[in-house]
Amino acid sequence: MSATAAHTAPSAALRFVRGINVGVAIFLVLYGTIAVLQPSYFEVEGFLNFLRRAAPLIILACGQLFVIAGGGFDLSMGSLVTLTVLGGSMLAGGNPENTWWTIGVLYLIGLGVGLVNGLVVTLLKVPSIIATLGMLLSLNGAALMWSGGAPRGYLPENFRALGRLVYREVPVTGIMPLSVIILIGFVALAAWLLHATVFGRQVLAVGDNPRAAELAGVPVGATRVLVFVISALSAVTAGILLGGFAGVSTAVGQGLELQAIAACVIGGAQLLGGRASVTGAVAGSLSLFALFTLLNLMGLPQPLRETVQGLILIAAVASSAWRMRRA
Amino acid sequence: MSASADIAVARPAREIPVAPLLFAGSLALYIVTALATGQHAYLTGEGFVGLTQRMVALGIVALGQTLTILVGSIDLSVANLISVAAVLASFIMKGEPAMIAPAVLAVLALSAAVGLVNGLIIARLDVNPLIATLGVGLILQGLLSASFSNFAGSVPSAFQAFAYGRIGPLPWSVLLLFVLAFAIWLMLTRTRFGAHLYATGGNRDGARLAGIRTERVIIGAHVLCSLMAGLTGLYLASRLRAGAPWVGRDGVYDLESIAVVVIGGTLLAGGRGGVWGTLAGVFLFATLDAVFNMTGIDAFPKQVLRGAIVILAVAVYAVRSRGHVA
Amino acid sequence: MKTQIGFVALLAGLSTGAIAQNFNDPAEFERQKALLTVAPQGPDGKPWEQNLGGEKVDTAKYKKPGPYKLCFSNAGVNNPWRVVGFTNMQAEVDANKADIASFTHADAEGKDDKQISDINAFVNSSQCDALIVSPNTTAALTPAVEAAAKKLPVVVFDRGVDSKAPVTFINPIGGYGFGIQGASFIAEKIPAGGSVLALRILPGVDVLENRWAAAERIFKEKGIKVVGAEFTNGDNAKTKAIVEDYINRFGKIDGVWMDAGATAVAALEAFEDAGKPYPVINGEDQQDFLQKWKKNKLTAIAPTYPTYQWRTPVIAAIRILKGEPVVGPTWKLPQPAITAENLDKFVNDKMPPLHYALCGCEQMTNYPARWGGK
Known part of the structure; x- marks a missing residue:
């Protein structure tokens, strides 16, 4: 009854509100509040610095989005980030000459991890939540085993620059962090892959209904494997930026996988597949990061920040479920 | 109604007997390692x-997790609820034997309430169970850590009997674990609620069309699961003599309980499985702890092995399933 | 109805819980402050065998013929401090090959419940002549340690238990001492009216809470303005983000106090990236911090919680089984701070970033390779 009413008299304002991605709306509200509390965030420089810090989470969310769109989960992202940072310091050993081949090896490791995740899910039929949970444990153990439990070396300066370097005196924007350039390139690539290629449509089809997709001629297994590879490669990218931004530590990746999933969901992605957008994932991760920043600025006691995070998570998903039903 | 019964009866009879195989395999590993x-x-x-004492904490919460997974849901808030329950118990008891009963009641009531909230958010608001329970878990942990930062209160020695007392050679707590498992097995196989649980997990829309009030079934499964988490919290408070706000999270009871349920042959999508498989999965984890201690394997290779074992244990029988898995 | 009771109970917990615990014990503060000035007894240059005061315990009743079977229940190796410490302990075991027949360890992975089971299994195993325990938490492990002490000589170190049952409990001065050393230095060196940012890892860990309680007290006594106390989770990225925000907000931060040094370099990098001068800072004895300190000539101090304390329990266990008296029931080890005067003695760029300089391991076999050095 109410649904009919809404259809017959949809005020322009209501339609506009429905059209906005929840994530975008949440982000604008949160960022506006931050900027009121801390005016420097209103300046271009402040925003770019914010983006620089949020870049790893955005990249992780974009990678996770492919797996979610295909109907699965990747819980191994966080420990792959840890492996990337610890492994990078082990391989490069502080020597700038080693940086480029080190990065190559790290991407190869990522490729391997993604392939194993994908093959375990498609060939051994282990649900992705369990397959990647096992991978989480193993990778974390492997990273610590490799380094002996503590960081064993430094990342060279040119490696660090990828996450740390900020170009000064740039026209128009004033400053330009290198990681923001990488971020823009990565997001563009992800958006193109998901929204403008046959592969992207196949991912969404597989997530929506694998049997129907198969009947329609979609290579379901290969598509599944590929989404895990994409997710793993994005985790390596995020690891390189995080290691670059802040240096080596053993706890660097902890919990990032859940943040990435939460970011996708806040951005309107449907768990278990079928509906996903890169804009949403970006907006979702920006919202989440803005929330962390805001709670920091407000000086709320640490534990209550978790509570607020939980509330927002449920509210975002409940509201999008509600909008789905009414649409 | 008949449809639901059919679905319940249609549980697989010819599949690999996961529980006995897993149990026998773990036991063999344990004995061989001890001899070697x-x-x-x-x-x-x-x-x-x-060895069985190592099963209790994870075992009780995993029994509850079995129910949520069977009904096609999942509960990521159990670890945080365990912390809340442990802290609340010892905080209310404050070492007073007279306060045992009120504390236990309060913990169970709170647990049921959390389960109710989980169930309502999932069944009524249509929020994905992973997100709903992750969110509720965060809320619980936040409120808890905001009010307690260390061990709060203590449990009286009478209450420590729960974890340390024995009947003859058998600890009370181990006995409790098996009694609970038996009770839940009875409920799943002999009651209408059990049949509805399988039916709802197997095919929610089908079950609804067959006249089952699936929302209530889901909410019921979550309430029971949270009650089990509350019991685990009580057990840990008794064993550790007090509750601390990190006991649940440090025990990784959320992910480990899900892992043992799935290792025990319960289908992650719901509708198939049972408690004995879960107990066998818990037994495997306890055995691994003991075996790693006996062999003196270092902490980090241990993690790698445990991850691989989780995947392989599920793969062994999942590999034969048809259709797609995500 | 039931629901209401539950929520009321939780709310009651919320309102009074904060009072139920207290990490700020003025008497212990004074005791540790006094210990900082006590001259250590024992062999020169071997602080892990020294003691600050303390009695001797007679151990004749534990005497038995060697070589001995030692068992060790470890809380975990979940941070670099424990990794370095456990490496020290294993090296100490190797150095005493003649007296040790076997050394068995169980890692509790940071779980109280598992550590209780591990200790019980050791006691029943008849594979242990003596048991060394590094408890995951004090309260939870007390009953298990007490039960073990009825059957075996037990040595506890790092974190204690609420019991006199162990033969001895070994640790350095403690958290208050750390907090006093760092905060006093910062209070003295920052300009008058300067501001201090406090960075903490996470709430609820006893030794970290003690460090902060002591520092807070010192800052209050000296009238220093603490502009914020933030939790970093020991994460470099989060540390850097927090410090950047504070620099943005206040323009100038004169001092940074830290309850642990693992993220000190990340905090300093935030000042570099913002183009600000380095603050007066306290780190810890991690090599990355010491190297940065030397290279950039920081105004800094590094209080420590020395990892050489992991050597002492092995030495103590052997002495106990030989029937030789040991320092007990509490054995306080020295807890020196690294200052500008002795920095050169500890800094070593051949060692990994989070190697703890006060490992007391430089003369041990396979140094530095065993600790990851070159």
């Missing part, structure tokens, strides 16, 4: 009691 390393004390009665 010459640590015969592990093979005495006391050794086996120690």
Whole structure:
């Protein structure tokens, strides 16, 4: 009854509100509040610095989005980030000459991890939540085993620059962090892959209904494997930026996988597949990061920040479920 | 109604008997390792009691997790609820024997309430269970850590009997674990609620069309699961003599309980499985702890092995399933 | 109805819980402050065998013929401090090959419940002549340690238990001492009216809470303005983000106090990236911090919680089984701070970033390779 009413008299304002991605709306509200509390965030420089810090989470969310769109989960992202940072310091050993081949090896490791995740899910039929949970444990153990439990070396300066370097005196924007350039390139690539290629449509089809997709001629297994590879490669990218931004530590990746999933969901992605957008994932991760920043600025006691995070998570998903039903 | 019964009866009879195989395999691993390393004390009665004691905490919460997974849901808030329950119990008891009953009641009531909230958010608001329970878990942990930062209060020695007391050679808590498992097995196989649980997990829309009030079934499963988490919290408070706000999270009871349920042959999508498989999965984890201790394997290779074992244990029987898995 | 009771109970917990615990014990503060000035007894240059005061315990009743079977229940190796410490302990075991027949360890992975089971299994195993325990938490492990002490000589170190049952409990001065050393230095060196940012890892860990309680007290006594106390989770990225925000907000931060040094370099990098001068800072004895300190000539101090304390329990266990008296029931080890005067003695760029300089391991076999050095 109410649904009919809404259809017959949809005020322009209501339609506009429905059209906005929840994530975008949440982000604008949160960022506006931050900027009121801390005016420097209103300046271009402040925003770019914010983006620089949020870049790893955005990249992780974009990678996770492919797996979610295909109907699965990747819980191994966080420990792959840890492996990337610890492994990078082990391989490069502080020597700038080693940086480029080190990065190559790290991407190869990522490729391997993604392939194993994908093959375990498609060939051994282990649900992705369990397959990647096992991978989480193993990778974390492997990273610590490799380094002996503590960081064993430094990342060279040119490696660090990828996450740390900020170009000064740039026209128009004033400053330009290198990681923001990488971020823009990565997001563009992800958006193109998901929204403008046959592969992207196949991912969404597989997530929506694998049997129907198969009947329609979609290579379901290969598509599944590929989404895990994409997710793993994005985790390596995020690891390189995080290691670059802040240096080596053993706890660097902890919990990032859940943040990435939460970011996708806040951005309107449907768990278990079928509906996903890169804009949403970006907006979702920006919202989440803005929330962390805001709670920091407000000086709320640490534990209550978790509570607020939980509330927002449920509210975002409940509201999008509600909008789905009414649409 | 008949449709639901059909679905319940249609549980697989010809599949691999996961529970006995897993149990026998774990036991063999344990015995062989004890013999090979010459640590015969592990093979005495006391050794086996120690082994089963390792099962209790994870076992109780995993029994509850079995129900949510069977009904096609999942519960990521159990670890945080365990912390809340442990802290609340010891905080209310404050070492007073007279306060045991009120504390236990309060913990169980709160747990049921959390389960109700989980169930309502999932069944009524249509929020994905992973996100709903992750969110509720965060809320619980936040409120808890905001009010307690360390061990709060203590439990009286009478209450410690729960974790340390024995009937003859058998610890109370181990006995409780098996009684609970038996009770839940009865409920799943002999009651209408059990049949509805399988039916809802197997095919929610079908079950609804067959007249089952699936929302209530889902909410019921979550309430029971949270009650089990509350019991685990009570057990830990008794064993540790007090509750601390990190006991649940440090025990990784959320992910580990899900892992043992799935290792035990319960289908992650719901509708198939049962408690004995879960207990066998818990037994495997307890055995691994003991075996790693006997062999003196370092902490980090241990993690790698445990991850691989989780995947392989599920793969062994999942590989034969048809259709797509995500 | 039931629901209401539950929520009321939780709310009651919320309102009074904060009072139920207290990490700020003025008497212990004074005791540790006094210990900082006590001259250590024992062999020169071997602080892990020294003691600050303390009695001797007679151990004749534990005497038995060697070599001995030692068992060790470890809380975990979940941070670099524990990794370095456990490496020290294993090296100490190797150095005493003649007296040790076997050394068995169980890692509790940071779980109280598992550590209780591990200790019980050791006691029943008849594979242990003596048991060394590094408890995951004090309260939870007390009953298990007490039960073990009825059957075996037990040595506890790092974190204690609420019991006199162990033969001895070994640790350095403690958290208050750390907090006093760092905060006093910062209070003295920052300009008058300067501001201090406090960075903490996470709430609820006893030794970290003690460090902060002591520092807070010192800052209050000296009238220093603490502009914020933030939790970093020991994460470099989060540390850097927080410090950047504070620099943005206040323009100038004169001092940074830290309850642990693992993220000190990340905090300093935030000042570099913002183009600000380095603050007066306290780190810890991690090599990355010491190297940065030397290279950039920081105004800094590094209080420590020395990892050499992991050597002492092995030495103590052997002495106990030989029937030789040991320092007990509490054995306080020296807890020196690294200052500008002795920095050169500890800094070593051949060692990994989070190697703890006060490992007391430089003369041990396979140094530095065993600790990851070159």
